[in-house]
């Protein structure tokens with residue numbers, strides 16, 4: 593194991609302005625207990641100089657808060673495939689652990705490797721935990737993943753196969769998050785949280801840098817993204833802000849966020865004109881389990897990002913999710929139910945202009961939703 597390196601970038605609380613050294617392993621703002629942002633300014637990425645660089649998301653080195661990774665698994669550079677004349681799909685399920693979460697997990701594992709904590713912990717009922725387990729294995733880090741009881745055996749098997757310890761927590765997803773956060777407060781622990789740690793968002797933002805490169809320095813009129821904890825949405829917001837600030841795109845695309853009707857606290861707050869989610873939303877069962885988040889810690893940022901972009905929220909029913917999964921499979925693309933929500937939303941409410949939807953996770957992870 594490496595000796596800990598000093599990371600000079602600082603965490604900053606978007607609400608209180610409180611700062612903390614990244615090396616301190618403090619996982620949330622000590623004042624409001626909210627998630628951190630990163631005090632980091634990206635440099636312009638030179639479009640013309642990208643050819644010949646590494647074929648992974650690390651090719652956008654000017655815009656990344658870490659460089660020279662040793663735990664990369666070649667993540668990123670996923671294909672963009674047309675679905676209709678105006679809508680294309682970005683196949684983010686073609687990642688080392690079969691979901692877009694690898695974009696952020698590689699950042700967290702690389703950061704943890706440099707900070708050399710005693711152990712890494714994560715909490716997830718699905719793709720994020722799997723991704724963190726895989727990248728910790730690659731980085732040689734001791735990793736424990738907290739999961740709620742009742743998590744599917746297939747997911748537990750994948751996490752265990754990567755050598756991570758499993759802590760199965762009785763109760764719901766919130767009970768698991770609480771258990772992980774208690775453990776995260778123990779000294780020497782790096783909390784690889786896809787929600788609280790902003791390095792994750794600087795990984796997911798490469799989704800947009802790739803689009804920008806593949807479209808020859810342009811972005812579509814609309815980016816349709818799923819919203820649970822908003823990790824892809826906030827990454828997309830970061831990237832479009834950076835590209836626009838550097839004069840590399842003429843205008844920022846609209847961010848259209850998609851939730852399942854069954855668990856839609858963000859969509860409801862957006863429609864009510866609120867700037868935050870008032871409290872935990874009621875939860876009904878949904879096929880889109882990856883975005884079924886009753887009380888997202890970054891709700892304020894998500895709502896502001898969508899409003900500022902001129903975008904909106906759309907919700908999809910369980911039937912629409914089921915139909916979209918079958919529709920995509922009939923087009924040759926087998927995607928998990930959470931990952932088809934954006935295509936379902938766009939099918940139900942077509943938009944003017946060009947749009948890209950992410951297909952976030954592989955259908956092999958969940959199988960086909962029962963009819």
Ligand SMILES: [Zn+2]
Nearest residue numbers: 605608621624
């Ligand atoms: Zn704060």
